[in-house]
Structures are given as C-alpha cells and as structure tokens.
Amino acid sequence: MAKIRQLCYTCAHRSRIDRFADAGRFAAPGTAFPGSPTEKSMRIDETPQDHIRTLGGETKALYVLDDNGRYTTARTTGWEVEEIVLNQVIEDFRAKAEEARRRVLAGETSPIEYYMYRNWMDPLTLAQAMGLFRWQVRRHFRPAVFARLSETRLRAYARLFHIDVPTLKTLKEDP
C-alpha cells in the first residue's frame, strides 16, 4: 500500500504542493508562506482614493482590514489602475468610432457602425441586444441596405442608441 502511495506521489508537482500545505498548516500566524508577497495587506488607511473620473464622482465599497485586523467596509473613490484599464477600452472604442465616422462620410458604411462603437458595442453584442444575427447587423452596415431599412427597424436601432431616427440617419452628432 505504501508503495502505491509512493508511486502516486512521485509527481514532483504533487509533493511540492504537499510541502506547501504542511507549511500552511504549521506556520505560526503572521509568518509568510514561501513566496508570499512582501507588500503590506489591504488596510483601511491604504484604501485607494484616486478620485478616478470614470466613476463620475460616485464611490464603491471595498473590504479592508482595520487597525485591529478585522474586516470592515470602506468607501473608495477609485483606484488608478481601474481608470487606466477602463480608459484603455474606451479609447479603443473611440478610435473605432472615429474610423467608422470617416467611412460613413466616405459612403463605405452606415451610421449604425458608428453609433455601435459610440455605445461600447461590437457587432456581436449589438446583434444580441437587437435580437438579430450578427450577419444581419453586418449587412445593415452596407449603405445601400441601410437606406432600405424599415422604419420599425430604424426605430429599434435608435432606441438602443438613445437617439432619434433622423439623428441615426444623418450622423448629426458631435464627433
């Protein structure tokens, strides 16, 4: 039996893990595991307060440790990191919208593509939000097809983009 056990545990990975587990079991509280991070734990006075713009002045709640090592909630005005990654995706959408705008003016695509990016969507999410297939939405990008779209369909798009049908047809919005 012991031999079988031995065989099962020959995998170096497994035994490494078990050593860690034992370390965790017997280590005194507060002492670190091998490879534990050197930075201090999330504490109430270290809660990020970077006043990020993407939160629009709102706050979020976080679980943090107080001075006695007890968990409590704290308000945060945002962490710089969140703003960076959120701005990154927003910039990506803005760039795509700008490019789409150019192509609308050049008669290569329909305003639907522009408004889609303006509202942080891609063809798949737009199709899902409209209850259509992606190929249908892509087809509606063709100016000739767009010109023939029914009033009902146009209204559905406009409603989703929070605009009215004339605006949707003419791209009458600030860049």
Next chain:
Amino acid sequence: MDSVIPFPHRQYAHCESGVVAALLTHYGLAISEPLVFGISGGLTFAYIPFIKITNLPIISYRMFPHAIINGIQKRLGIRFRTRTYRDPQKAHGDLVARLSEGRVVGLQTSVYWLPYFPDEMRFQFNAHNLIVYGMEDGQFLVSDPIADHLVRIAPADLENARFAKGTLAPRGFLYYPEDVPSSIALEEPIRKAIRKTAQMMLYAPVPLIGVKGIRTLAGRIERLRRHPDGRYVRNFLGHIVRMQEEIGTGGGGFRFMYAAFLQEAGDTLGLPVLKEASLRMTESGDLWRTFALACARACKRKGDPVDFTAIADLARQCADFEEQVFRMLLRMEWTA
C-alpha cells in the same frame, strides 16, 4: 399609488451578494455580505477561451450570475420566490403588486439601460442586481447595492433594463425570499461551502477552472510576447484587470471579500485555522492587486517592451498561494 417601504440602504461590494444579504436582513435574518458570498460558494476562477465577449475570452473571479441566489437557497434552505416574464406589462403589474403588499424585491437588470450609472460604465452587461423598495410620484425607488445612495428610476427605464436582450438576458427576473427564519445554524453550511469551493479550486477536471485556470492564464500571458498585434495585447491585459477590479468585485477579484468571509466564519465556528486562512486569502488579494498594477502599467505604455514573464509569474504566484490556502482548508479539523 405610492407605496414606500422603510428600507435602510447600505453600500455593498458586489451586486448579487449585496442584494441577497440586504433582502435576507430586511426579511428578518441579519447576515453579512461576505457570509452570503462565502456560503453560496461565490468564489472561483475561470478562464474560458472559447466564449468571447467583444473578442476577448471570459475571465471570471466569481461564479456566474444566479449562483449566489441559488447557492444560498441550497445551503441555508431558505426558499426564494423567483419569476421571469415574457410580457413587460405583466412584469410591471406584478412588481407594483408586490410593493403594495409591502414586499421589497430584487431584480436583475442591464447596466446599459440604468440612467444613474456613469456613462463610461454603461456597457452591455445584463446581470446587474438591484432592490426596489417602493414607488413614489410614478417613479420606482431603488436601492442599488453598489451605489452609495438611493436612486429613483422611471418605469420606462426600468422596463428597458429588465427586458434587455442578449447574453444572460434578465427576462424581467424578480425574486424575494419567503419564510425567512430569524436565526439559522451556520456551522454546517459554512463547512460544506468551504469544502466545495476548495475542491473546485484545486481539483477541477479541466485546466480552465481554479488554480489550474490561473496557471493556464499565466501561460497565455507569456505567449502574448509573440503576438503581432500590440492593440490586442493591450486589450487582453486590460480585459483581465477589468474583470478583476471593475464594478462590484470589491477589488482583488473577490479575494478580500472571501477573506472577510473566512474571518467571520472563524469567529462563528471558533476555529483559529479559518482566521489563519483569512490572513492568507488577504495576501492573495494583495498579490492579485500587484498583478493588476503590472498589467495596467503594461497596458498604458504603448510601444515599450513588456516583461510578460514577470506578469505571468505574478499570476503563478497567485495560483500557488491560493493552492496553499485551499489545501489548508481541505485538511483542517472541523471540531473546535
């Protein structure tokens, strides 16, 4: 037709656990958000490359929507009355009827249609939860668990939000607990929940879930080095962090909330091992935040060389760390 039910608003870190905790507390069982999150088994890690959102793989630090509502029903044996609708008219009528009966209800909504969200946050995300506690001047009174103040919403906006189409479409999903006891034995639910989460994190059958999932993700990050499209690489790194730090995760990909749960569980059960595990979990959360910082830096600096191995190693460290914590939790003795 005004009906306002007195309802104390509290800000929570995550929408679904926040709504469930607030509802249970309102209906008579005082319970904290971390307890709800832990007992329902809300924590996980999943990297699912074959389902994409805006062309990027799903990376999740928690179980999918409805897991908390379902998990809490299963573990605590409290039944929630849940309902979806085909007809928005009927959904509206039902909501008004529940409110005039004096019931506070939870709703699933789409962030895209909620006017009180900052514009930059209004993505197509259909699984945001909020509480409606009354009606006044033809507007619904809403307690959004992640907002720090109460809000009002027009019936038309709420209808749009409840009947948004797409992935995880809410279909008017409405829920509230029934027959809530004023106290409940937590020992057994806590033990089962922790064991279940630990099993899943350690022994998932596919290398996309749990610690193996984290390691797979680390491998993917390392492979980005050879990716020709800098824009995609930045998007990918940013995406990981957005999933980890954005609205309703409490930061550190839910790890701090789980640490709070372990601490509270340790108090309830009088087991120091759980407090120890809580400390470790906190450190894991800190490490996730270090990882997020590294990703964000790489994401910000366009053109500069990025040390993908260093970022991947941080993720691997997180995996090792959580492996230790969950092994400790699986091996622990459950009698005080």
